[in-house]
Amino acid sequence: MKRSLFAPALAALALACGPSGPDTVDPGTIPFDPKRPTPGGAAEVAPYSGTNADVLTAQQTYPTGLELHRKLVMRTCSGTNGVCHNQKEYPDLHTPGTFTASIGAPCNVQSGNAEGVFDRCERLGDRFRFAEQSFREIEIGYFKLILGETPEFGTGQGPDDETPGLHLYLHDAVPVTQARLNATGTFIRTFVNEQGNVQTLPFASYETNWWVLGDKKHLFARVSDNQRDTVEGLVASGIVQGDQNRNGVYGARILGNTVPLINPGKPEQSYLVARLRGYMERETAPGTRETVPGTRMPLANQPPNVPDMLALMCFIEGLDPAATQWNLGSAIDYNKCSYKENPSALSLAGTGDSWTGRVLPILQSNCGGCHGGTNPQAGLDFLTGTAEEIRQRLLKPSSQKPTVQLVLPGSLDKSYLFLKLTGDSSISGVRMPINPLNGNAALPDAELKSIENWIFLAGASGT
């Protein structure tokens, strides 16, 4: 019975294969190899041969990039729809596919505010020239579109920095003699085409009245009512700004400066890692650090622990920079990973019980997402300033309970910060740290203990 459907076709196949084939074939014997091919890299690597507990935990918890995505990235960054890095937020990290797409992808593409952009995320800007003029295209630093109708100017009058209209700030002065001209501004992009050749493409243009202001690096374009759609379309076309954070540094012009979200082979030079740490190692001067602007990640839930960080670093280190596709299913090679020698150095929460070595890193990695940046919650900022400035701030009265200091050396029950961390009944507001994702508001015991030791035993000293 069971052969009746297959036998004729297989018999025909056997015939076609030549006279030496069998004249009947049992479909149950069709050779089938259940092992699937593993595209794009080693699926199996030699397991870690040492005894370090953190490495063993990391290897067991995160054998492959897929687990890293599912257990660490999903938990820390993209768990709840609409809260964090999901479809709406750049980078979108919520599926293995989008996580893989962040390998080599630019960072700070969608930064809410200009100051939040890290110089090393800046890309080569688009360029600008007037179609009627023959000067070389000039890189665009940044632009501002100020809404509203550009006013008519009387003699001797002209636009300033705040005049409604389109403002372009360029890297070099425009070599024209007129202070004002009617011209077609052309926006040009350079890209590498499918054949690998560099091409330039004028992708937008805008004909209007232009003013050449100040040092001739600032152009102003009139936007009248009937031009509004054109200009909004131009802005929506996504002009790449070479100095997106407007600080005068053109990040991409500095050789080797530009970093992607995940830099294959280079965990220290990966923006994602830098946002967890709050700093990025300088590639040209290892051991020195650049502060990364923007809120410390993760915003409000428990930051990665040592095995978590180790897995992330080893995963990135193991990505082949020469590849164009990566397979998250490949095993993370802990045995080859350079971080296996001293994983505890990766701790975001530091070591020991000292202020700079442990307590400050705990506060910054657990609380900096809310207590830092441009609008620190409850006016309490753990990120801005030197370690000593931050410590001095804690020796002042609490804003919620001005009769109590945030930290009173040697006294736990008179240290409001500590009471907030233990959820003492005397506090206003809620226990810290707030975790909007799961409502769980408690530091791990070991971190709480370190803060306790620092206040009680070490007298909240600065060393």
Ligand code: HEC
């Ligand atoms: C999700 C955001 C968030 C996180 C994370 C967070 N806080 Fe807060 N914090 C707040 C808000 C909001 C307030 C004010 C409302 C309240 O106290 O309930 C506050 C108030 C405080 C206050 C009172 C300040 C004063 O001067 O009276 C302290 C102390 C504090 N937080 C400490 C911490 C510490 C320490 C951590 C990390 C272990 C932390 N917070 C993590 C949002 C946060």
